[in-house]
Amino acid sequence: MKLTVQDIQQAQARIEPHIHRTPILQSQALNKIIGCELFFKTENFQKIGAFKARGGCNAVFSMDEASLQKGVITHSSGNHGAALAWAASLKVAPCTVVMPDNAPAVKKAAVAGYGATIQLCEPTMAAREGAVAKLTEEHGYTLVHPYDADEVIAGQGTAALELLEQISSPLDIVMAPVGGGGLIGGTGISVKALSNAQVIGAEPENAKDAWLGFKSGQRLAEYSPNTIADGLRATVGVRNFEVMTETVDDILLCSEERIVEAMRLIWTRLKIIIEPSCAVPLAAIMDQPKQFQGKRVAIILSGGNVDLDALPW
Protein backbone atom coordinates (compact mmCIF):
# COMPACT_ATOMS: atom_id res chain seq x y z
CA MET A 1 0.00 0.00 0.00
CA LYS A 2 1.17 3.45 -0.85
CA LEU A 3 2.22 5.70 2.02
CA THR A 4 0.29 9.00 1.97
CA VAL A 5 0.21 12.29 3.82
CA GLN A 6 -2.73 10.91 5.85
CA ASP A 7 -0.35 8.31 7.33
CA ILE A 8 1.98 11.13 8.30
CA GLN A 9 -0.86 13.15 9.82
CA GLN A 10 -1.89 10.09 11.86
CA ALA A 11 1.70 9.67 12.97
CA GLN A 12 1.73 13.32 14.04
CA ALA A 13 -1.35 12.84 16.22
CA ARG A 14 0.19 9.67 17.71
CA ILE A 15 3.61 11.09 18.62
CA GLU A 16 2.73 14.72 19.38
CA PRO A 17 2.41 14.19 23.16
CA HIS A 18 5.92 12.75 23.35
CA ILE A 19 8.09 14.83 21.04
CA HIS A 20 9.17 18.49 20.84
CA ARG A 21 7.75 20.90 18.27
CA THR A 22 11.22 22.16 17.34
CA PRO A 23 11.66 25.82 16.43
CA ILE A 24 12.60 27.34 13.07
CA LEU A 25 15.78 29.45 13.22
CA GLN A 26 17.04 32.06 10.79
CA SER A 27 20.20 34.16 10.55
CA GLN A 28 20.38 37.33 8.48
CA ALA A 29 24.16 37.13 8.48
CA LEU A 30 24.07 33.59 7.09
CA ASN A 31 21.44 34.50 4.47
CA LYS A 32 23.76 37.25 3.28
CA ILE A 33 26.72 34.87 2.98
CA ILE A 34 24.74 32.16 1.14
CA GLY A 35 22.54 34.43 -0.99
CA CYS A 36 19.14 32.95 -0.20
CA GLU A 37 16.58 33.04 2.61
CA LEU A 38 17.22 30.02 4.80
CA PHE A 39 14.85 28.46 7.36
CA PHE A 40 16.36 25.85 9.67
CA LYS A 41 14.08 23.26 11.28
CA THR A 42 16.07 22.46 14.42
CA GLU A 43 15.63 18.73 14.97
CA ASN A 44 18.93 18.85 16.88
CA PHE A 45 16.66 20.12 19.70
CA GLN A 46 14.38 17.08 19.30
CA LYS A 47 14.10 14.36 21.98
CA ILE A 48 17.29 12.20 21.92
CA GLY A 49 18.89 15.07 19.94
CA ALA A 50 17.66 14.01 16.48
CA PHE A 51 14.59 13.69 14.21
CA LYS A 52 14.85 9.89 14.61
CA ALA A 53 12.76 10.24 17.79
CA ARG A 54 9.78 10.79 15.46
CA GLY A 55 10.09 7.54 13.50
CA GLY A 56 11.07 5.46 16.51
CA CYS A 57 8.14 6.78 18.53
CA ASN A 58 5.64 6.24 15.72
CA ALA A 59 6.85 2.66 15.15
CA VAL A 60 6.72 1.69 18.84
CA PHE A 61 3.37 3.39 19.49
CA SER A 62 1.87 1.64 16.43
CA MET A 63 2.69 -1.85 17.81
CA ASP A 64 0.33 -4.13 19.74
CA GLU A 65 1.07 -4.61 23.42
CA ALA A 66 1.93 -8.34 23.18
CA SER A 67 4.65 -7.84 20.55
CA LEU A 68 5.95 -4.80 22.43
CA GLN A 69 6.41 -6.77 25.62
CA LYS A 70 8.47 -9.43 23.80
CA GLY A 71 10.82 -6.62 22.85
CA VAL A 72 12.01 -4.52 19.93
CA ILE A 73 15.35 -4.60 18.14
CA THR A 74 17.17 -2.52 15.56
CA HIS A 75 20.54 -1.81 14.02
CA SER A 76 21.75 1.77 13.89
CA SER A 77 24.87 3.89 13.59
CA GLY A 78 23.47 5.73 16.56
CA ASN A 79 20.50 8.10 16.54
CA HIS A 80 17.85 5.55 15.55
CA GLY A 81 19.18 3.27 18.24
CA ALA A 82 18.75 6.03 20.83
CA ALA A 83 15.31 6.84 19.40
CA LEU A 84 14.08 3.26 19.66
CA ALA A 85 15.59 2.86 23.13
CA TRP A 86 13.85 6.06 24.23
CA ALA A 87 10.49 5.16 22.66
CA ALA A 88 10.62 1.64 24.13
CA SER A 89 11.41 3.10 27.56
CA LEU A 90 8.21 5.20 27.37
CA LYS A 91 6.28 1.91 26.94
CA VAL A 92 8.51 0.04 29.42
CA ALA A 93 9.31 -2.50 26.66
CA PRO A 94 12.65 -4.37 26.28
CA CYS A 95 14.94 -3.03 23.54
CA THR A 96 18.15 -4.31 21.90
CA VAL A 97 20.31 -2.16 19.61
CA VAL A 98 22.93 -3.63 17.27
CA MET A 99 25.59 -0.95 16.66
CA PRO A 100 28.69 -0.85 14.45
CA ASP A 101 31.77 -0.85 16.66
CA ASN A 102 32.96 2.45 15.09
CA ALA A 103 29.84 4.38 16.18
CA PRO A 104 30.68 7.58 18.13
CA ALA A 105 31.04 7.06 21.89
CA VAL A 106 28.39 9.69 22.60
CA LYS A 107 25.82 7.70 20.60
CA LYS A 108 26.60 4.44 22.38
CA ALA A 109 26.24 6.23 25.72
CA ALA A 110 22.85 7.64 24.71
CA VAL A 111 21.47 4.19 23.81
CA ALA A 112 22.74 2.72 27.07
CA GLY A 113 21.31 5.69 28.98
CA TYR A 114 17.74 4.77 27.93
CA GLY A 115 18.21 1.28 29.34
CA ALA A 116 18.59 -0.65 26.08
CA THR A 117 20.98 -3.57 25.55
CA ILE A 118 23.80 -2.85 23.06
CA GLN A 119 25.24 -5.54 20.75
CA LEU A 120 28.37 -4.41 18.87
CA CYS A 121 29.17 -5.70 15.34
CA GLU A 122 31.42 -5.01 12.33
CA PRO A 123 30.60 -1.72 10.55
CA THR A 124 28.96 -3.32 7.47
CA MET A 125 25.30 -3.67 6.54
CA ALA A 126 25.72 -7.46 6.27
CA ALA A 127 27.08 -7.74 9.80
CA ARG A 128 24.35 -5.50 11.20
CA GLU A 129 21.54 -7.36 9.49
CA GLY A 130 23.01 -10.74 10.38
CA ALA A 131 23.16 -9.90 14.08
CA VAL A 132 19.60 -8.59 14.06
CA ALA A 133 18.26 -11.68 12.24
CA LYS A 134 19.96 -14.02 14.71
CA LEU A 135 18.68 -12.22 17.83
CA THR A 136 15.19 -11.78 16.40
CA GLU A 137 14.89 -15.50 15.73
CA GLU A 138 16.24 -16.44 19.16
CA HIS A 139 14.05 -14.07 21.20
CA GLY A 140 10.98 -13.22 19.14
CA TYR A 141 11.89 -9.52 19.00
CA THR A 142 10.17 -7.21 16.51
CA LEU A 143 12.55 -5.43 14.17
CA VAL A 144 12.08 -1.67 13.88
CA HIS A 145 14.22 -0.92 10.85
CA PRO A 146 16.06 2.44 11.03
CA TYR A 147 14.45 3.62 7.79
CA ASP A 148 13.06 0.88 5.53
CA ALA A 149 9.60 0.71 7.16
CA ASP A 150 6.40 2.66 6.59
CA GLU A 151 5.84 3.61 10.25
CA VAL A 152 9.36 5.00 10.42
CA ILE A 153 9.07 6.96 7.17
CA ALA A 154 5.68 8.31 8.32
CA GLY A 155 7.16 9.39 11.65
CA GLN A 156 10.07 11.19 10.01
CA GLY A 157 7.64 12.97 7.67
CA THR A 158 6.09 14.79 10.64
CA ALA A 159 9.12 17.12 10.81
CA ALA A 160 8.16 18.54 7.39
CA LEU A 161 4.46 18.74 8.39
CA GLU A 162 5.42 20.94 11.32
CA LEU A 163 7.80 22.97 9.20
CA LEU A 164 5.02 23.77 6.71
CA GLU A 165 2.74 24.82 9.58
CA GLN A 166 5.46 27.00 11.12
CA ILE A 167 6.50 28.90 7.98
CA SER A 168 3.40 30.68 6.75
CA SER A 169 4.46 32.08 3.36
CA PRO A 170 5.31 29.64 0.54
CA LEU A 171 8.75 28.04 0.31
CA ASP A 172 10.59 27.45 -2.95
CA ILE A 173 12.63 24.45 -1.79
CA VAL A 174 12.70 22.03 1.14
CA MET A 175 15.94 20.11 1.71
CA ALA A 176 16.98 17.19 3.89
CA PRO A 177 20.06 14.99 4.03
CA VAL A 178 19.82 11.49 2.53
CA GLY A 179 21.08 8.49 4.51
CA GLY A 180 18.79 5.46 4.45
CA GLY A 181 16.00 7.63 3.07
CA GLY A 182 13.60 7.80 6.01
CA LEU A 183 13.76 11.56 6.45
CA ILE A 184 13.86 12.53 2.78
CA GLY A 185 11.05 10.04 2.01
CA GLY A 186 8.70 11.34 4.69
CA THR A 187 9.64 14.91 3.82
CA GLY A 188 8.87 14.27 0.15
CA ILE A 189 5.39 12.94 0.88
CA SER A 190 4.49 15.81 3.24
CA VAL A 191 5.87 18.61 1.08
CA LYS A 192 4.45 17.35 -2.23
CA ALA A 193 1.00 16.86 -0.70
CA LEU A 194 0.76 20.23 1.03
CA SER A 195 2.85 22.75 -0.94
CA ASN A 196 4.34 23.58 -4.31
CA ALA A 197 7.91 23.56 -3.04
CA GLN A 198 10.63 21.48 -4.67
CA VAL A 199 12.05 18.64 -2.57
CA ILE A 200 15.83 18.26 -2.82
CA GLY A 201 17.89 15.65 -1.04
CA ALA A 202 21.57 16.22 -0.24
CA GLU A 203 24.22 13.54 0.02
CA PRO A 204 27.98 13.48 0.52
CA GLU A 205 29.90 12.78 -2.71
CA ASN A 206 31.61 10.04 -0.63
CA ALA A 207 28.30 8.32 0.22
CA LYS A 208 26.39 8.84 -3.03
CA ASP A 209 24.46 5.58 -3.28
CA ALA A 210 21.12 7.42 -3.31
CA TRP A 211 22.35 9.80 -6.00
CA LEU A 212 23.60 6.93 -8.18
CA GLY A 213 20.31 5.08 -7.77
CA PHE A 214 18.22 8.19 -8.34
CA LYS A 215 20.07 9.07 -11.55
CA SER A 216 20.01 5.51 -12.93
CA GLY A 217 16.53 4.54 -11.71
CA GLN A 218 18.05 1.49 -10.04
CA ARG A 219 18.62 1.29 -6.26
CA LEU A 220 22.10 0.18 -5.18
CA ALA A 221 22.00 -2.68 -2.71
CA GLU A 222 25.70 -2.51 -1.87
CA TYR A 223 27.84 0.58 -1.35
CA SER A 224 30.83 1.46 0.86
CA PRO A 225 30.49 5.03 2.11
CA ASN A 226 33.44 6.98 3.46
CA THR A 227 32.15 10.23 4.88
CA ILE A 228 32.47 12.34 8.01
CA ALA A 229 28.65 12.50 8.04
CA ASP A 230 28.26 9.42 10.23
CA GLY A 231 24.45 9.60 10.12
CA LEU A 232 24.47 9.16 6.33
CA ARG A 233 26.56 6.02 6.00
CA ALA A 234 23.51 3.77 5.44
CA THR A 235 22.42 2.54 2.00
CA VAL A 236 18.98 3.73 0.81
CA GLY A 237 16.23 1.23 1.65
CA VAL A 238 13.80 -0.49 -0.74
CA ARG A 239 10.65 1.34 0.45
CA ASN A 240 12.65 4.55 0.73
CA PHE A 241 13.88 4.31 -2.84
CA GLU A 242 10.30 3.89 -4.10
CA VAL A 243 9.06 6.90 -2.13
CA MET A 244 12.09 8.97 -3.13
CA THR A 245 11.58 8.24 -6.81
CA GLU A 246 8.00 9.53 -6.57
CA THR A 247 8.42 12.59 -4.36
CA VAL A 248 11.98 13.92 -4.61
CA ASP A 249 12.84 16.38 -7.40
CA ASP A 250 16.59 16.05 -7.21
CA ILE A 251 19.55 14.89 -5.16
CA LEU A 252 22.64 17.09 -4.92
CA LEU A 253 26.13 16.13 -3.82
CA CYS A 254 28.79 17.93 -1.79
CA SER A 255 32.43 17.45 -0.85
CA GLU A 256 33.73 16.45 2.59
CA GLU A 257 35.57 19.78 2.97
CA ARG A 258 32.36 21.65 2.28
CA ILE A 259 30.49 19.62 4.92
CA VAL A 260 33.00 20.74 7.56
CA GLU A 261 32.83 24.34 6.33
CA ALA A 262 29.00 24.35 6.37
CA MET A 263 28.92 22.71 9.81
CA ARG A 264 31.21 25.37 11.20
CA LEU A 265 29.18 28.12 9.57
CA ILE A 266 25.99 26.86 11.26
CA TRP A 267 27.76 26.55 14.63
CA THR A 268 29.18 30.07 14.33
CA ARG A 269 26.19 31.90 12.89
CA LEU A 270 23.22 30.08 14.45
CA LYS A 271 25.01 29.29 17.75
CA ILE A 272 23.66 25.75 17.70
CA ILE A 273 25.33 22.36 17.78
CA ILE A 274 24.63 20.14 14.80
CA GLU A 275 26.24 16.91 13.72
CA PRO A 276 28.06 16.73 10.37
CA SER A 277 25.08 15.03 8.62
CA CYS A 278 22.97 18.17 9.19
CA ALA A 279 25.46 20.32 7.36
CA VAL A 280 25.13 18.34 4.12
CA PRO A 281 22.19 20.31 2.61
CA LEU A 282 23.90 23.66 3.27
CA ALA A 283 27.14 22.22 1.88
CA ALA A 284 25.28 21.15 -1.27
CA ILE A 285 23.88 24.68 -1.65
CA MET A 286 27.39 26.11 -1.25
CA ASP A 287 28.76 23.66 -3.84
CA GLN A 288 26.11 24.59 -6.44
CA PRO A 289 24.81 28.00 -5.36
CA LYS A 290 23.24 29.19 -8.60
CA GLN A 291 19.85 27.48 -8.45
CA PHE A 292 19.32 28.69 -4.86
CA GLN A 293 20.01 32.42 -5.31
CA GLY A 294 17.18 34.55 -3.91
CA LYS A 295 15.06 31.48 -3.08
CA ARG A 296 13.25 30.65 0.16
CA VAL A 297 14.84 27.40 1.27
CA ALA A 298 14.00 25.29 4.34
CA ILE A 299 16.57 22.80 5.63
CA ILE A 300 15.77 20.08 8.13
CA LEU A 301 18.70 19.93 10.57
CA SER A 302 18.69 16.27 11.46
CA GLY A 303 20.52 16.08 14.80
CA GLY A 304 23.01 17.44 17.30
CA ASN A 305 24.76 14.41 18.76
CA VAL A 306 28.40 15.27 18.24
CA ASP A 307 31.46 13.91 20.02
CA LEU A 308 32.94 17.17 21.37
CA ASP A 309 36.33 15.48 21.70
CA ALA A 310 36.49 14.68 17.98
CA LEU A 311 35.50 17.86 16.17
CA PRO A 312 36.55 18.06 12.52
CA TRP A 313 38.58 21.28 12.81
Added chain:
Amino acid sequence: MKLTVQDIQQAQARIEPHIHRTPILQSQALNKIIGCELFFKTENFQKIGAFKARGGCNAVFSMDEASLQKGVITHSSGNHGAALAWAASLKVAPCTVVMPDNAPAVKKAAVAGYGATIQLCEPTMAAREGAVAKLTEEHGYTLVHPYDADEVIAGQGTAALELLEQISSPLDIVMAPVGGGGLIGGTGISVKALSNAQVIGAEPENAKDAWLGFKSGQRLAEYSPNTIADGLRATVGVRNFEVMTETVDDILLCSEERIVEAMRLIWTRLKIIIEPSCAVPLAAIMDQPKQFQGKRVAIILSGGNVDLDALPW
Protein backbone atom coordinates in the same frame (compact mmCIF):
# COMPACT_ATOMS: atom_id res chain seq x y z
CA MET B 1 18.94 59.76 39.93
CA LYS B 2 17.97 56.25 40.79
CA LEU B 3 17.49 53.81 37.92
CA THR B 4 14.05 52.15 38.05
CA VAL B 5 12.08 49.48 36.24
CA GLN B 6 10.37 52.30 34.29
CA ASP B 7 13.74 53.12 32.71
CA ILE B 8 14.08 49.49 31.70
CA GLN B 9 10.56 49.42 30.29
CA GLN B 10 11.35 52.56 28.25
CA ALA B 11 14.53 50.89 27.02
CA GLN B 12 12.49 47.86 25.99
CA ALA B 13 10.13 50.00 23.89
CA ARG B 14 13.15 51.76 22.32
CA ILE B 15 15.16 48.68 21.35
CA GLU B 16 12.38 46.16 20.64
CA PRO B 17 12.29 46.81 16.86
CA HIS B 18 16.00 46.05 16.56
CA ILE B 19 16.70 43.10 18.83
CA HIS B 20 15.54 39.46 19.04
CA ARG B 21 13.10 38.25 21.67
CA THR B 22 15.28 35.25 22.50
CA PRO B 23 13.63 31.94 23.44
CA ILE B 24 13.66 30.14 26.80
CA LEU B 25 15.10 26.62 26.57
CA GLN B 26 14.76 23.73 28.98
CA SER B 27 16.21 20.22 29.16
CA GLN B 28 14.63 17.48 31.25
CA ALA B 29 17.88 15.51 31.13
CA LEU B 30 19.81 18.49 32.50
CA ASN B 31 17.20 19.18 35.21
CA LYS B 32 17.62 15.59 36.35
CA ILE B 33 21.40 15.92 36.53
CA ILE B 34 21.33 19.25 38.41
CA GLY B 35 18.30 18.59 40.59
CA CYS B 36 16.29 21.73 39.92
CA GLU B 37 14.04 23.11 37.18
CA LEU B 38 16.21 25.29 34.94
CA PHE B 39 15.05 27.91 32.43
CA PHE B 40 17.70 29.25 30.08
CA LYS B 41 17.21 32.69 28.49
CA THR B 42 19.22 32.26 25.30
CA GLU B 43 20.94 35.60 24.74
CA ASN B 44 23.54 33.67 22.73
CA PHE B 45 20.88 33.91 19.98
CA GLN B 46 20.70 37.71 20.41
CA LYS B 47 21.92 40.14 17.72
CA ILE B 48 25.76 40.13 17.68
CA GLY B 49 25.52 36.84 19.64
CA ALA B 50 25.22 38.38 23.12
CA PHE B 51 22.92 40.35 25.48
CA LYS B 52 25.23 43.35 25.02
CA ALA B 53 23.23 44.26 21.92
CA ARG B 54 20.52 45.46 24.32
CA GLY B 55 22.66 47.95 26.24
CA GLY B 56 24.54 49.14 23.17
CA CYS B 57 21.32 49.71 21.26
CA ASN B 58 19.64 51.54 24.14
CA ALA B 59 22.64 53.82 24.63
CA VAL B 60 22.99 54.72 20.94
CA PHE B 61 19.26 55.20 20.40
CA SER B 62 19.08 57.47 23.48
CA MET B 63 21.68 59.91 22.04
CA ASP B 64 20.97 63.13 20.14
CA GLU B 65 21.74 63.16 16.44
CA ALA B 66 24.56 65.75 16.61
CA SER B 67 26.60 63.79 19.17
CA LEU B 68 25.91 60.56 17.30
CA GLN B 69 27.31 61.96 14.06
CA LYS B 70 30.55 62.98 15.79
CA GLY B 71 30.92 59.32 16.70
CA VAL B 72 30.82 56.92 19.64
CA ILE B 73 33.68 55.10 21.33
CA THR B 74 34.09 52.34 23.87
CA HIS B 75 36.52 49.85 25.34
CA SER B 76 35.52 46.22 25.47
CA SER B 77 36.93 42.69 25.68
CA GLY B 78 34.63 41.97 22.79
CA ASN B 79 30.85 41.69 22.92
CA HIS B 80 30.12 45.26 23.96
CA GLY B 81 32.42 46.43 21.19
CA ALA B 82 30.45 44.41 18.66
CA ALA B 83 27.20 45.66 20.20
CA LEU B 84 28.18 49.31 19.94
CA ALA B 85 29.55 48.82 16.42
CA TRP B 86 26.29 47.14 15.40
CA ALA B 87 24.06 49.77 17.05
CA ALA B 88 26.10 52.62 15.54
CA SER B 89 25.84 50.99 12.11
CA LEU B 90 22.01 51.06 12.40
CA LYS B 91 22.27 54.85 12.85
CA VAL B 92 25.10 55.18 10.29
CA ALA B 93 27.27 56.81 12.99
CA PRO B 94 31.08 56.48 13.28
CA CYS B 95 32.30 54.07 15.96
CA THR B 96 35.72 53.31 17.50
CA VAL B 97 36.37 50.31 19.76
CA VAL B 98 39.43 50.05 22.01
CA MET B 99 40.14 46.33 22.57
CA PRO B 100 42.70 44.48 24.70
CA ASP B 101 45.17 42.74 22.41
CA ASN B 102 44.34 39.34 23.97
CA ALA B 103 40.64 39.52 22.99
CA PRO B 104 39.48 36.43 21.05
CA ALA B 105 39.97 36.67 17.28
CA VAL B 106 36.30 35.99 16.67
CA LYS B 107 35.35 39.06 18.73
CA LYS B 108 37.78 41.32 16.89
CA ALA B 109 36.39 40.08 13.58
CA ALA B 110 32.82 40.81 14.69
CA VAL B 111 33.64 44.43 15.59
CA ALA B 112 35.43 44.96 12.28
CA GLY B 113 32.51 43.32 10.45
CA TYR B 114 30.12 46.07 11.59
CA GLY B 115 32.42 48.70 10.13
CA ALA B 116 33.91 50.07 13.36
CA THR B 117 37.54 51.14 13.79
CA ILE B 118 39.55 48.94 16.20
CA GLN B 119 42.32 50.33 18.45
CA LEU B 120 44.32 47.62 20.26
CA CYS B 121 45.79 48.22 23.74
CA GLU B 122 47.35 46.37 26.69
CA PRO B 123 44.87 44.12 28.55
CA THR B 124 44.51 46.36 31.63
CA MET B 125 41.71 48.68 32.66
CA ALA B 126 44.18 51.58 32.88
CA ALA B 127 45.36 51.06 29.30
CA ARG B 128 41.80 50.74 28.00
CA GLU B 129 40.59 53.87 29.78
CA GLY B 130 43.68 55.82 28.81
CA ALA B 131 43.23 55.06 25.11
CA VAL B 132 39.56 56.00 25.25
CA ALA B 133 40.25 59.29 27.06
CA LYS B 134 42.88 60.27 24.51
CA LEU B 135 40.72 59.52 21.47
CA THR B 136 37.64 61.11 22.99
CA GLU B 137 39.51 64.35 23.62
CA GLU B 138 41.04 64.38 20.13
CA HIS B 139 37.83 63.67 18.18
CA GLY B 140 34.86 64.68 20.35
CA TYR B 141 33.55 61.12 20.51
CA THR B 142 30.91 60.15 23.07
CA LEU B 143 31.94 57.32 25.37
CA VAL B 144 29.45 54.48 25.70
CA HIS B 145 30.87 52.62 28.69
CA PRO B 146 30.52 48.81 28.50
CA TYR B 147 28.61 48.70 31.79
CA ASP B 148 29.07 51.75 34.05
CA ALA B 149 26.26 53.84 32.53
CA ASP B 150 22.53 54.01 33.22
CA GLU B 151 21.43 53.57 29.58
CA VAL B 152 23.55 50.45 29.31
CA ILE B 153 22.30 48.95 32.60
CA ALA B 154 18.71 49.75 31.57
CA GLY B 155 19.24 48.05 28.19
CA GLN B 156 20.68 44.90 29.77
CA GLY B 157 17.75 44.78 32.19
CA THR B 158 15.37 44.18 29.29
CA ALA B 159 16.54 40.54 29.06
CA ALA B 160 15.06 39.87 32.51
CA LEU B 161 11.88 41.80 31.62
CA GLU B 162 11.36 39.46 28.68
CA LEU B 163 12.23 36.42 30.75
CA LEU B 164 9.56 37.30 33.33
CA GLU B 165 7.00 37.73 30.53
CA GLN B 166 7.99 34.42 28.94
CA ILE B 167 7.87 32.24 32.07
CA SER B 168 4.35 32.50 33.40
CA SER B 169 4.54 30.70 36.75
CA PRO B 170 6.68 32.21 39.54
CA LEU B 171 10.43 31.63 39.65
CA ASP B 172 12.37 31.06 42.85
CA ILE B 173 15.70 32.40 41.61
CA VAL B 174 17.04 34.42 38.66
CA MET B 175 20.78 34.19 37.97
CA ALA B 176 23.21 36.04 35.74
CA PRO B 177 26.99 36.14 35.49
CA VAL B 178 28.80 39.16 36.96
CA GLY B 179 31.49 40.94 34.93
CA GLY B 180 31.27 44.73 35.02
CA GLY B 181 27.79 44.48 36.50
CA GLY B 182 25.61 45.71 33.63
CA LEU B 183 23.63 42.52 33.23
CA ILE B 184 23.28 41.63 36.91
CA GLY B 185 22.37 45.26 37.72
CA GLY B 186 19.62 45.51 35.11
CA THR B 187 18.42 42.03 36.00
CA GLY B 188 18.25 42.94 39.68
CA ILE B 189 16.10 46.02 39.04
CA SER B 190 13.67 44.16 36.75
CA VAL B 191 13.31 41.06 38.88
CA LYS B 192 12.94 42.87 42.21
CA ALA B 193 10.30 45.23 40.78
CA LEU B 194 8.17 42.56 39.10
CA SER B 195 8.56 39.31 41.03
CA ASN B 196 9.41 37.74 44.35
CA ALA B 197 12.35 35.77 42.98
CA GLN B 198 15.80 35.97 44.52
CA VAL B 199 18.51 37.54 42.36
CA ILE B 200 21.84 35.74 42.48
CA GLY B 201 24.97 36.76 40.63
CA ALA B 202 27.68 34.24 39.74
CA GLU B 203 31.37 34.98 39.37
CA PRO B 204 34.50 32.91 38.77
CA GLU B 205 36.60 32.40 41.92
CA ASN B 206 39.47 33.72 39.76
CA ALA B 207 37.67 37.00 39.01
CA LYS B 208 35.89 37.61 42.30
CA ASP B 209 36.14 41.39 42.58
CA ALA B 210 32.33 41.74 42.72
CA TRP B 211 32.10 39.06 45.39
CA LEU B 212 34.81 40.73 47.51
CA GLY B 213 33.11 44.10 47.15
CA PHE B 214 29.65 42.69 47.84
CA LYS B 215 30.78 40.90 51.00
CA SER B 216 32.78 43.88 52.34
CA GLY B 217 30.39 46.62 51.23
CA GLN B 218 33.31 48.32 49.47
CA ARG B 219 33.77 48.21 45.67
CA LEU B 220 37.24 47.16 44.48
CA ALA B 221 38.70 49.64 41.98
CA GLU B 222 41.64 47.41 41.02
CA TYR B 223 41.68 43.66 40.47
CA SER B 224 43.58 41.28 38.18
CA PRO B 225 41.26 38.52 37.02
CA ASN B 226 42.57 35.27 35.59
CA THR B 227 39.64 33.31 34.24
CA ILE B 228 38.63 31.41 31.12
CA ALA B 229 35.38 33.41 31.23
CA ASP B 230 36.72 36.20 29.02
CA GLY B 231 33.49 38.18 29.23
CA LEU B 232 33.86 38.51 33.02
CA ARG B 233 37.36 39.93 33.26
CA ALA B 234 36.10 43.50 33.88
CA THR B 235 35.98 45.10 37.33
CA VAL B 236 32.50 46.04 38.63
CA GLY B 237 31.61 49.66 37.84
CA VAL B 238 30.63 52.42 40.28
CA ARG B 239 26.98 52.67 39.21
CA ASN B 240 26.81 48.90 38.90
CA PHE B 241 28.06 48.40 42.43
CA GLU B 242 25.38 50.73 43.79
CA VAL B 243 22.60 48.95 41.89
CA MET B 244 23.97 45.53 42.82
CA THR B 245 24.06 46.38 46.51
CA GLU B 246 20.38 47.32 46.38
CA THR B 247 18.95 44.57 44.19
CA VAL B 248 21.15 41.47 44.36
CA ASP B 249 20.56 38.93 47.14
CA ASP B 250 23.86 37.10 46.85
CA ILE B 251 26.90 36.43 44.68
CA LEU B 252 28.20 32.87 44.40
CA LEU B 253 31.61 31.73 43.17
CA CYS B 254 32.74 28.76 41.09
CA SER B 255 36.01 27.12 40.03
CA GLU B 256 37.54 27.24 36.55
CA GLU B 257 37.19 23.46 36.16
CA ARG B 258 33.50 23.71 36.96
CA ILE B 259 33.02 26.46 34.37
CA VAL B 260 34.38 24.16 31.66
CA GLU B 261 32.27 21.25 32.92
CA ALA B 262 29.09 23.39 32.99
CA MET B 263 29.84 24.82 29.55
CA ARG B 264 30.21 21.35 28.11
CA LEU B 265 27.03 20.20 29.82
CA ILE B 266 25.06 23.04 28.22
CA TRP B 267 26.61 22.33 24.80
CA THR B 268 25.83 18.62 25.09
CA ARG B 269 22.36 18.77 26.61
CA LEU B 270 20.89 21.94 25.14
CA LYS B 271 22.72 21.63 21.79
CA ILE B 272 23.58 25.31 21.84
CA ILE B 273 26.85 27.18 21.68
CA ILE B 274 27.59 29.39 24.67
CA GLU B 275 30.76 31.16 25.66
CA PRO B 276 32.47 30.26 28.97
CA SER B 277 31.00 33.32 30.77
CA CYS B 278 27.49 31.92 30.30
CA ALA B 279 28.39 28.72 32.08
CA VAL B 280 29.32 30.52 35.29
CA PRO B 281 25.83 30.53 36.91
CA LEU B 282 25.34 26.81 36.23
CA ALA B 283 28.87 26.16 37.51
CA ALA B 284 28.02 28.06 40.71
CA ILE B 285 24.90 25.92 41.17
CA MET B 286 26.99 22.77 40.67
CA ASP B 287 29.57 24.00 43.19
CA GLN B 288 26.93 24.70 45.88
CA PRO B 289 23.91 22.62 44.87
CA LYS B 290 22.04 22.47 48.16
CA GLN B 291 20.18 25.79 48.08
CA PHE B 292 18.97 25.12 44.52
CA GLN B 293 17.46 21.63 44.98
CA GLY B 294 13.89 21.48 43.68
CA LYS B 295 13.83 25.21 42.88
CA ARG B 296 12.68 26.95 39.69
CA VAL B 297 15.80 28.76 38.51
CA ALA B 298 16.19 31.00 35.45
CA ILE B 299 19.68 31.62 34.07
CA ILE B 300 20.49 34.35 31.58
CA LEU B 301 22.92 32.85 29.05
CA SER B 302 24.93 35.89 28.13
CA GLY B 303 26.46 35.06 24.73
CA GLY B 304 27.70 32.56 22.18
CA ASN B 305 30.80 34.11 20.65
CA VAL B 306 33.37 31.36 21.08
CA ASP B 307 36.60 30.78 19.21
CA LEU B 308 35.98 27.25 17.85
CA ASP B 309 39.72 26.76 17.42
CA ALA B 310 40.41 27.33 21.13
CA LEU B 311 37.85 25.23 22.98
CA PRO B 312 38.70 24.44 26.62
CA TRP B 313 38.58 20.63 26.28
